[in-house]
Amino acid sequence: MSTTPSLRELGAPAIAILAIASALTVANVYFNQALLPAVARDFGVSQGDASSIATLSQLGYALGIVLVVPLGDRSEPRSLVRILLIGVAAALAAASFAPQLAILAGLSVIICMGTCVPQIVLPLAVGLTRPERRGRVIACVQMGLVLGILLSRTLAGIGANSLGWRPIYAIAAGLMAVSAIILPIVLPRRGTAATTISYPRLLGSLWGLLRREPALRLSCLLGSALFAAFSAFWTTVPFHLGRPPFGLDLAGIGYFALWGGIGGLASLFAGGLIDRFGQDRVSAGAILLAAVSLGLVAVDSGDYVALVVGANLLSFALSAGQIANQARIFALAAEARSRLNTVYMAFTFAGGAVGSAGASILWGSYGWPGVCGFALVCIAAAAAAFARAWFSAGRAGRDQCAV
The missing domain is CATH 1.20.1250.20 (MFS general substrate transporter like domains)
Known part of the structure; x- marks a missing residue:
């Protein structure tokens, strides 16, 4: 055999x-x-x-x-x-x-x-x-x-x-x-398929997972909001860099993408942070770091170094937040790991599409300040979703203790 x-x-x-x-x-x-x-x-x-x-x-x-x-x-x-x-x-x-x-x-x-x-x-x-x-x-x-x-x-x-x-x-x-x-x-x-259910039922099970698992819904909200802010930044920063005071050509914009994305490589350390502090604390830290990074690039929008630093902080915040979200959902059901990841990643990249579309619209009317404001609104939505889940979990714990 x-x-x-x-x-x-x-x-x-x-x-x-x-x-x-x-x-x-x-x-x-x-x-x-x-x-x-x-x-x-x-x-x-x-x-x-x-x-x-x-x-x-x-x-x-x-x-x-x-x-x-x-x-x-x-x-x-x-x-x-x-x-x-x-x-x-x-x-x-x-x-x-x-x-x-x-x-x-x-x-x-x-x-x-x-x-x-x-x-x-x-x-x-x-x-x-x-x-x-x-x-x-x-x-x-x-x-x-x-x-x-x-x-x-x-x-x-x-x-x-x-x-x-x-x-x-x-x-x-x-x-x-x-x-x-x-x-x-x-x-x-x-040799054999993991499941033999029909394709329509396979897709239908995705909605069932989202409906049953509050931790999955939280991860989807956090992932989509963070990635919306990330996509808003990276979709429009080439236009921002092509204008004064930068006036960069395509090669210069490409180099900025390199210098500004190195922070994403620090995601290798996010697993250790989750093991030590838990995924919820890492999620909270990622939200805070993303807000700080966007505030920096909004205030010092004409400073190249500030843009590079802000881009790196945002890249690390996204990576750490995503790993924390996946740690949260993979702990739910090992037999449904692929479909849990499917639901989470679908929401995440749909958020990226919303971020790119919103930033494109606001860029034409309000320029870089409008894009940064929109990205900060996305981060605020993530913070609100996390706070609501945290307070709900705390209330449930208090109710259980009272019983």
Whole structure:
């Protein structure tokens, strides 16, 4: 009888390939943010119109998480990943020839729906790894996600400054084609599906989890609000940096994305903070840190160093908050871990789409102060949701003691 191979048996090189593939695929959601000024000039549209690319990318990723990721419980992961990556490669190649903004926007939705591959690979890695090695494997794959988000804007900005924005899409298409060949080879073959329920029932169970689990609802609210503020900042900061007193070109904007995103790498330490202080305290700290970072970039909006510091603080706040939220939901039901993550990530990236859309609208009318104010409102919503849950939990504890 054959046995299903585990990630441990695959060895460190194969795990590294999973991390690299995660970085390359998640980059498809973010690299377009550094290209928005060039896209606006090429199509002769406003910067606000061009930023719809970032908004629809976030929305497409959220749709992919909801509609595609649950299939990982009932489909062979290697075949599913191969089909997705081939489709993404074709859509990216078509985007490099897009004749107008509307077509590029539509293709962005398709690209990012198929880019949900890391959210299929990560639960698979968790389920096939021995408990004593699970943390290191998850950390490796998550680091790939952080590096993909961090480097995609920088490399795209630098490349577009020399080549233009269209070749960046073509290069991304080639990387996805290579990933479609390599990644399925290193993924383990699963003999039997985790569930045999129908696709409609699989999707229907997502709503049931959200309805039954208050901790899941809290994590969804916190994750979506924090990511809305994060997306509002990163969608419009290229426009802010392109204006006086900065006047940066695409390469300069790409370098800012690198310097401003290094704080996200500190997410490796968030797990230790959660073990020591608990996820609720880390969530509270992430909300406070995000508010401080946005206040800094709002007050010193013309200071490059202040923008870099604020961007790093915001990046770390988002990473720490997300890890705390996932620690909260993964403690609910091990048998539903993938679907819990599906619900959480869908809300998170839908929040990112709202943040990008809101910031785009406010940028056109109120500029950078309007964007910062909107992002702070998102953080205030997260603080209100957390406070309500905290007081409710305290009241329930007091009532139980009284009984």
